[in-house]
Amino acid sequence: MENTVIVINNNGMGKADETLQHTLLAKYLELIALNGSLPNAICFYTEGVKMVCEGSPVLEQVRALESKGVRLIVCSTCLNYFNLTDKVRAGIVGGMGDIIEAQVKAGKVITL
Numbered sequence: 001m002e003n004t005v006i007v008i009n010n011n012g013m014g015k016a017d018e019t020l021q022h023t024l025l026a027k028y029l030e031l032i033a034l035n036g037s038l039p040n041a042i043c044f045y046t047e048g049v050k051m052v053c054e055g056s057p058v059l060e061q062v063r064a065l066e067s068k069g070v071r072l073i074v075c076s077t078c079l080n081y082f083n084l085t086d087k088v089r090a091g092i093v094g095g096m097g098d099i100i101e102a103q104v105k106a107g108k109v110i111t112l
Contacts, residue, residue, distance in 0.1 A: 005043060005105075007042075008044050014112075025112065045075035062091070
């Protein structure tokens, strides 16, 4: 997945029951961390920002990817909207400009 950016803009993966969305996203992130072909960055916006905050069911998986050098870019506007700015536990808080920069530089953007 070199030169790839992943977009997480939901409270989980896909459109289903929240528990299933969280289970699918946890497995997806876990497998990416294990496969050795890491994305350059993961961008979190809209409800996706909840995945890097305190209480997130996938916090362990996103922290594992961050520890392997994957940039986690978290939308500050979205954090403010959901009143989660002080609950971020992984990634760097950035603006839409940071997200656009990561996407423009990417050879491929995958939206979950």
